[in-house]
Amino acid sequence: MAHLSEVGAVTIAISTANGATGTTDIEGVSLDTAGYSDMTCIVAMGPITAGAVTTVKLQGSADSAGSPDDWTDLTGTSQTVGDGDDNEVFLLSCHRPAKRYIRLYVDRATQAATVGSAVYVQTGARRRPVTHGTGVNAAEEFASPAEGTA
Numbered sequence: 001m002a003h004l005s006e007v008g009a010v011t012i013a014i015s016t017a018n019g020a021t022g023t024t025d026i027e028g029v030s031l032d033t034a035g036y037s038d039m040t041c042i043v044a045m046g047p048i049t050a051g052a053v054t055t056v057k058l059q060g061s062a063d064s065a066g067s068p069d070d071w072t073d074l075t076g077t078s079q080t081v082g083d084g085d086d087n088e089v090f091l092l093s094c095h096r097p098a099k100r101y102i103r104l105y106v107d108r109a110t111q112a113a114t115v116g117s118a119v120y121v122q123t124g125a126r127r128r129p130v131t132h133g134t135g136v137n138a139a140e141e142f143a144s145p146a147e148g149t150a
Contacts, residue, residue: 003141008123011133013041013104019115021047027071028104028118029133030064033097037124040093041104046114047086054081054113056106058092060099071103081113 013028033039043056057078059071077092094102104118120133132139 004121004123005130005132005139005141006128007125007130008121009036009125009130009132010136010139011120011122012135013118013120014043014106014115015135016117019046019106019117021049021112021114023108023110023112025108026104026106026115028106029120030061031102031120031122032064032100033094033102033122034100035126036122037126038093038095039097039102039120039122040091041118041120043090043092043104043106043118044116045081045085045088045090046116048081048083048113049111050083052081052083052111052113053109054083054107055079056081056090056092056104058094059103059105060097061101061103062099064101071105072099073105074099074102083111083113087116 011031055078058074060074061070063070079090106115
């Protein structure tokens with residue numbers, strides 16, 4: 001059985017520093033989906049102020065460095081983050097996206113909301129070995145490790 005680190009890649013979408021509490025919108029890192037069949041974005045929310053209106057969604061573009069007008073919302077990917085969803089995790093998945101580049105977009109309106117972090121996990125790699133995104137350190141695999149000191 002193949003391990004995730006063999007058939008998938010991990011990329012940081014929003015770092016802890018970039019997701020710090022605030023009301024300004026956050027544009028995630030552009031993810032190149034070429035060579036993969038699927039991607040999932042895992043968004044870990046932090047503290048959310050009462051009354052906050054926050055949504056997370058995926059956007060697509062044919063150009064990784066496109067202008068803001070080049071990025072369009074992907075239908076059906078928007079999820080509402082309630083002001084009581086502190087420390088909750090949201091998953092947004094896309095199978096064979098129509099646009100080559102995908103990014104997470106966090107719309108923070110009215111009150112402050114914190115994004116603890118967000119990562120993209122790509123699976124279904126057509127070529128190996130895979131390359132993980134910047135800031136992703138060692139990808140190690142362990143098969144039935146014995147108990148004891150790590």
